[in-house]
Amino acid sequence: MAERKEKHNGSEQSEVRQIVEHAVAQALQAQMPQLQSQIVQQVMEALPAKASEGSAAAHSLSAADSSALVHAVANIHAGSTQKEILRALLDTGSSHCARIALFVVKAGAASGWQSRGFGDDEVVKDFALDLSAGPVAHTYQNRVATPGNIAEMGRKFVKEFGAPANEQVLVLPLALKDKVAALVYADGGDSGKLDADALELLVVATSAWLEVTSLRKQVAAREDGEMVGRIESPPVQTVSSFSDPFAAHAPKHVPANPVEPEPAAEVVEVASARGASAAAPAAATDPLAGLSPEDADVHRKAQRFARLLVDEIKLYNQAKVAEGRRNKDLYDRLKEDIDKSRGTFQKRYGNTAAASADYFQSELLRSLAEDDISIMGSNFRR
16 A cells, blocks of 8 residues: 555656646747847946046947947857857857867866967867866866966977967866867967957856857757656756866867766757657748758748847847837937847858848847838838
């Protein structure tokens, strides 16, 4: 009797757990768009104001610099996979320094992944960074950006990659949850260009977006797994766990750790793939169903990028948006921002499979004008 009662209680707990997990997944999915805009806003608010005693404008970020950083964050947030996000970090970061490289931290060692400005993007691949001394050690142990001298990077590093003209370097932590998952190295090369504040902002934005995309994939995996059925589907991670985006990176010079094996980064993606196959009957309602997987992916990324650009316009021009809607001259008030963002979108997707859809124009009308083209005004290009 007691055994039967125990089994019954266990069954009830299991059902309650499933209900709670499903409710949490739905809540997270509903909050994702707002969370994305909040991350952009919080990162921008964290920009340090470096006003000098003599002239506050001398060292503060100009409007052009701020706009460039907003677009850089948008490029990072346009990535939907870990590789896309990290490559965007290196691409955008290279605008604020001469050389930049990312080293993945695994099993107590830092291994080179990719770089920009070194001549070959793969030149740092699998290079072992010394975690025991200099700015690398300080950054890794204290999770703070650390400037230093190239000599502190070690003889092996200098011999392999050379030294910047002014010998100044910067090491930044890419932190995920409670640990440093990667280290970003930057220097001024021959030009001396090294904007520590901008680089720190981009690394923080990347960390935040990696966590958001990881959480989003877990939510999708949970929902797709339920469609396949709990009996046939393998266990997937719950939304309370965190998928390490660097878990699949195994440095050649570091042996596998048999005591504390790392979780597989692909576990969420595999679960999502199973769920996607089960949802095939619904594909007929997908407007991209007739396209190749590659073209459909480009369309989805273009849609997402357009939303990001328009969300930024709204976020940093709230007063103008309200006045423009009220007076039906929204385009005139936001012309510079709209045209610049349109150019950014065209540069990225104007020669792709998504060009004919003009997602940026559609998003302007949907989000900014609230589906009323008259709000944009007579000067708006239709």
